[in-house]
Amino acid sequence: MISASREGILQxxxxxxxxxxxxxxxxxxxxxxxxxxxxxxxxxxxxxxxLEQQSGFDGVIVMVDENAGKAAAMTFWETRDDMRAxxxxxxxxxxxxxxxxxxxxxxVVDHYEILFRR
Numbered sequence: 738m739i740s741a742s743r744e745g746i747l748q749x750x751x752x753x754x755x756x757x758x759x760x761x762x763x764x765x766x767x768x769x770x771x772x773x774x775x776x777x778x779x780x781x782x783x784x785x786x787x788l789e790q791q792s793g794f795d796g797v798i799v800m801v802d803e804n805a806g807k808a809a810a811m812t813f814w815e816t817r818d819d820m821r822a823x824x825x826x827x828x829x830x831x832x833x834x835x836x837x838x839x840x841x842x843x844x845v846v847d848h849y850e851i852l853f854r855r
Contacts, residue, residue: 758795758851759820761812763831767841768806776808776838777801784830788812791826793819808838813851820848 768776777799788794793815801808812827814820831844 757816758854759814759817760849760851761814761820761823761827762809762847762849763811763827764807764809764845764847765835765838765840765842766805766807768808768838769841770803770806772838773801773803773806773808776834779837780810780830780834784833787826788823788830791819791823793822817850 780799785797788797795813795815797813798811799808800810812820812823814823827846831846834840835844
């Protein structure tokens with residue numbers, strides 16, 4: 738299904754996918770590779786149990802590229818409100834991870850609406 742926006746540009750109608758889910762993607766670069774294992778372990782042991790208790794939490798994916806010193810975490814939320822309600826908590830968790838990892842750059846954080854997942 739295609740719908741017209743106010744600007745007259747044709748856009749797909751996102752309702753066609755019928756997926757009400759949201760995601761927060763946090764990405765880091767400039768990480769010392771030797772600190773990644775400890776950082777991920779601390780996240781798994783300390784931050785993840787807190788996330789799992791939050792309303793609307795629906796999972797997490799943690800990714801690393803050790804050779805490039807990069808990492809990313811994507812959390813999934815049932816609604817936009819659930820995701821936004823944890824913005825401050827996520828900020829605190831990122832700060833803790835940055836300290837452990839001794840990050841040389843600030844993370845990039847993006848928020849998404851998930852259209853579909855299989």
